[in-house]
Amino acid sequence: MSGNYPHSPPPSSLHAGQYSQYPGQRQPSYPGRPPARQSAHSPIRPPHENSHEAQLLGLFRAVDQDGSGSISEIELRRALVNGDWTEFHPATTRLMIKLFDKDMSGTINFQEFKSLWNYLKQWKELFVRFDKDGSGSIDIYEFSEALRAFGYRLSPEFVNILFHNYDKRGTSIVMPGNGAVTFDMFIQSCVTLKTLTEVFKKYDEDRASKQPAPVTHC
Template sequence: MAYYGQPQGAPPPGHQQPYGAPMGQPQYGQQMPGYGAPQVDPGVLAWFQSVDQDRSGRISALELQQALTNNDWSRFSISTCYAMIGLFDKDFSGTIDINEFGQLWGFINQWRQVFNSFDSDRSGNISHQELHRAFEQLGYRLSPGFVNVALYKFDTGMRRSLTFEGFINCCMMLQQTSYHFQQKDTRRVGQAQYNYEEFMHTAVLCLKP
């Protein structure tokens, strides 16, 4: 049994991982051949065209920021948009094409469904109790003390709750750190040994910009 969870309601990884999905290698949706091609989902194409303000055929983090909102209509931060672009930017151009955008859009919509399923009071935010329940149902064995730390880290509005953006950032952090922990926990017992540099390497890789 996994000690740190395989999220059951989260976007599906390319292959099963006992400690969560490696977010740097998303496998969501089908490949789409190009901007405006008939095989592209019409809804995805419409969103892509509306976001692609300079008509370059590629989406930058600044353009993506204009399309992403929390439930209170506040914009996502630019650092989150850069991070999300980075998840799907296979050629390291700093932008995403229609194929990569389709995968990103599926990723966002799946996480919004997860967020809404745990926002039990329909407040538009995830409270401490809702976040703790979310961690448990996603398969992470984490204490109420850790939930407090996560809220402090990802609550940008000092409301003691998480917006949709904060929830995504929190879950991405959990999946990334759990994946790196898994690489050290070769016996799958929930324990791993790190030296100082290895720990710092993992911390830097998973640090939110």
């Protein structure tokens, strides 16, 4: 059964500018608005709620390291971080660019960035919901629970294989229960699973439409 979340996750209950933190994670604070330039490895952290549009623009400019007016894949990857402060996986960053680069420029402009930021906020809310222990990553049991909540009915064997593919530690099959899927891999795994489900569904529909009509007798 396909997941019951849409192309983007269900709308977040967070107000504009808010962002759920992992327990124990330090909340960076910006004086007023984020500085126009940060170091190449400064993580993105949403601003406080105060003129959300202006704050997002300040954040956008901080990520746009070369001042080109758009964010490249490299700039985005350097800025996005997981709960353990590791950078997003390159494949997940490319996925974000692909989903939100509406003008096909290969980069993210400010309007696209606003949509991307909202998308990440929604996914973060889902991730935190299933990260029961607040570790900043999801284990195989939390991952299975998330897929069930999305409406998938998958065998434990398939879930374990899927989890292993997106487990950066690479331990889920050898040592079940000790693996971990970070925020970036959680997004990538869910989007990939949804895409595969839609492909198989379309294949089944196309195959059914090509079946000969049953013969009826008068």
